[in-house]
Amino acid sequence: MTLKETLSNSLSRLRKNAPLVHSITNSVVMNNTANALLALGASPIMSDGIEEMAPMVELSGSLVVNIGTLNARTVMAMKFAASHAQTIKHPWVLDPVGAGATRFRLDTSQLLLEYNPSVVKGNGSEILTLFAGEQGGRGVDSTHDDIKSLTQCAVQAARDHKTVIAATGETDIITDGHRVAYLKNGHPMMVKVTGSGCTCAALVGAFLATEDDPFHAAVAALACMSIAGQLACQNSRGPGSLQLNMLDELYNLSDETLMQHLSMEDEIWE
């Protein structure tokens, strides 16, 4: 079966299951992320209280750890949740937001990596900072657009850490170190809405709960995000209407629309 065929009913499968997705995320995007998960067909719950971390991880179908507005207390909660997820083999995704901005962010991202995330989702600069030690990015935004070097880095990182790397940008690159998918959907206006990348990570979390293979989960999630974004941009005058239209497009997305608009190439790296 081709990758495209494998993805052809992933969205309806997700909606049938309506998974509960637990996010420890940043205070900038919390509301929008919860709405995006609802629009897609999942159920969000945001919680960073260490007192309820273990039962919350067990209750939900997957975990999203996003370090966007981290502090000492929330980092403790993130570590606890990630560690518990690893112990009970619970799927989880790491979004190392602004990993290159400060030492605290880099150290926290590296520490969380030790708990074997199923997927690491970042923009190009975050992935290169974390896995190639490159200085780049402007705060939480990416300054990287070289597909060749990013793919090389992502493949090696996926192999070294036995995980799936999903690097977003004009072309999204998703790899488990062997299979590599390039998604060319999306629209440049998407970078003008804060939290676009965070929504990607949340959607990866949703698909991790209903797909057995984290590589498929990451490809399905980024395809939904980029295609919904691309369609939303057609009716948006700017970032304000895009943020709203994005939710409507996620809500109205179907397997058929996804397959119709999907612009993807994939290859195997030996």
Ligand SMILES: Nc1ncnc2c1ncn2[C@@H]1O[C@H](COP(=O)(O)OP(=O)(O)O)[C@@H](O)[C@H]1O
């Ligand atoms: N230049 C671009 N053209 C098309 N889509 C883009 C572009 N830049 C980012 N995207 C899309 O925007 C979403 C967020 O990606 P990105 O901006 O890299 O994340 P972040 O918000 O973490 O920096 C992804 O779905 C990605 O495909």
Ligand SMILES: Cc1ncsc1CCOP(=O)(O)O
């Ligand atoms: C602006 C900002 N500052 C801290 S977290 C955050 C949101 C980042 O969202 P994204 O990574 O999706 O652009």
Ligand SMILES: [Mg+2]
């Ligand atoms: Mg981001």
